[in-house]
Amino acid sequence: MKIKLLFLLILCTTGSILNAQINVSTGLNSAGASQIICNNDFFWKIPTTTSGIAKVTAGLPGTWETTPVAVTNAGWINVTCNSTGETPGIYVFERDFTIAPGTSSFSCNFRYACDDNINLLELIAPGGSSAFYLAGPVTAPYHLLDNPPVTNVVSTPVPGVWKIRATVHFIDNAAAFLISGYINVAQTTPQDSSVYCCTGTNLFNNGNFEAGNVGFTSSYTYQPLAAPNSVIPRQYNIVTSAQASAISPQWFVEDHTKCINGANSKFLVVNGRTMQAAGTNSNIWDQTAPVTPNAEYKFCANVKNLAQCAFDIKPQIRVVITGGTWTSGSSAYQTINVAAGLCNWLQIGGCIKATGQQLRVQIFLLEDGVGDGNDLALDDISLQKKLDQPSTLSVQNQGGTPPQILASINSIANTDDFLVTTACNTTNPYTYQWFVYEVTAAAGFPMVPGTNAWSTNLAGYNTQTASPVGPWGLTTTFPGYNFAPNKLYLIGLSIPSCCNSCYADKWMYQITGYFGFANPPQYNLTEEMKDYIKAMIKEKPVPVNPNDQSIFKVIPNPSNGVFQVAFDKQTSGTITITDSKGGKIAEKTISNEKTTDFNLSDAGSGIYFIKLNSGDKVYTEKMIKQ
DSSP states (O other): OOOOOEEEEEEEEOSSOEEEEEEOOSSBOTTSOBOOTTOEEEEEEOTTSSSOEEEEOOOOTTTSOOSSBTTTTBOOEESSSOTTOOOOEEEEEEEEEEEOTTEEEEEEEEEEEESSEEEEEEEEOGGGSOEEEEEOOBOSOOOSSOOOOEEEEEESOOSEEEEEEEEEEEOSSSOOEEEEEEEEEEEOSOOSGGGSSSSSOOSSTTTTOTTOSOSOBOSSEEOOOOSTTOSOTTEEEEEOHHHHHHHOTTOOOOOHHHHHHSOOOOEEEEEOOOSOSTTOEEEEEEEEEEOOTTOEEEEEEEEEEEOOSSSEEOOEEEEEEESEEEEEOOSOOEEOOOOSSTTOOEEEEEEEEEOSSEEEEEEEEEOOOSSEEOEEEEEEEEEEEOBOOOOOEEEEEEETTTTEEEEEESSSSSTTOOOSOGGGTTTOSOSOEEEEEEEOSSTTOOBOTTOOEEEESSOEEETTTTEEEOOOOSEEOOTTOOOOTTOEEEEEEEEOOOTTSSBOOEEEEEEEEOSSOOOOOOOOOOHHHHHHHHHTOOSOSSOOOTTOOOOEEEESSSBSSEEEEEEEEEEEEEEEEEETTOOEEEEEEEEEEEEEEEEOTTSOSEEEEEEEEETTEEEEEEEEEO
16 A cells, blocks of 8 residues: 655754744653653644644654654644544644744754655735745655755744645545744844833843743643633743633733833743642743843843642742853842732843853752742843943043053043943942053053052052052042053053943953054953952942941852852851842841851852951951852
8 A cells, every 4th residue: 555644854943143943843742752652642733623633643663753853852743643544635734933023033944755746835914815826736755854944034023923834635544744843033122121121232132021932941831721720730821910810819910011102911920839848849931132241241030829729839930151250240049029010020130241152041940948938020131231331531641751551441532431231339348440651562462560550430549559549430530540761551441341231341451652652562461460450449339438347257258159158256147149240149137156157159250258247347358159
């Protein structure tokens, strides 16, 4: 008997920025894994039959392409799940996929094989108002992957639900259908930037969930039905406010964006497990985005606990990153307990320095609570590259005896002396840092030992004279520093940012050739050199009354992040730990304590400031984490 079958391979490529990859293969379950024979295909439908759902079937050894197909886990489907018992006829198979607002294009390269007829292969736009012809009719008996490709490019596609539609002709009862591959989506337009952390492109696809269950993965199971008690523990859904209330009357919540500007309507709801072994957790949201190594990014997510009538466990979640380090924030668990109210959301997040070309963010939910509840909503999850500060550096040789150098932010005048990082003014102890040192003309322009000086907006220090200088203003001649003729100097201005700001750190510098030297070529400060310059700060970032000697020590210092604060006497007050950018890392209230312990092993290496507010006095110490 001849075998009548159709085999189709889809491999779709994208434009310059890939934000989503949708596996459109047949024979998969909701997690994207191959299914066993006679299970329902989770995505593919047969609208021309009463059953409406394609069945997973088996191939015939030696004739059918091996299943599941490698990489995509695709499997064969037909109507009956029996590979030799199909009723001859013409069938339509459809698979929905969602294109989010802001998608610039998707381009597909299709390769297919069939024995007998494929009448038509199409992409159907939202609403069915237009169709993109892909292939057909094809009657050549191709059993394996030896078909020439056909291509289709969809530019600026209409957002909404699209369909892959295949009209096939099963001539006898040995027939089945298979698609293997992806839809890759390029997105370049920012989405809802006003409700994310910062203005600009969100590197996460479908962070507002308006496109439905696309763009992310979860170890929980997707349950699309919104009915009373339809979303059970270890399931999630993408819903509107009305649908959330239909699932549980206690799920009283509105879309985060809608609460701010009236737009959008969908968000993610999660029914968390409870009563599991101590420490058990699950990855409820997972996405990877392309990033630039050493660049700074800001991550934010809006979360809200969904109450239960009794024994209501408040969810505890943690955010884990791969491919970067926290510069502000951590992966510690935090309890979500938001006051009741439709629009009462809690924004969580932090700032990240990328270490590779991809950054993976995972949200884990703790599941060992005793009781009910542990339910939550998530919305407007974003990862955005911090903006470059629009500042420049001007340096001018003034001549004279002794020689002088004038430097200023922006133009050489002081009329445009301003900073854009005002969001950091309440957290950063200093808002900028000048640095200057002599260099030699050797390769790499190495620093001449004992010639460096620095000044923040508060205070400074000159190693030439081993004495304080400054503060130097945003336009300065570096009073207290001794320039000499026939020398080369590096003049620089660093403007640190913080996690409250959408701007990245700014480093501006240039080598100045002084009297008799031609201007040398510019060069780039290495990350190690930048760290060294940061470490040149020898004074406390906040001036302290000289009569107020510190009343505590950090033991050990440097440390691996686990350390003790030891007081001279029993002490009460609030201890706040900030990083070098002013971002709050930890805070603790003490009462009549002689010692207190901290664990910052989750934080990155660097300099941290420990501030004690006790009565009307403030004490600050520096701690170095290795």
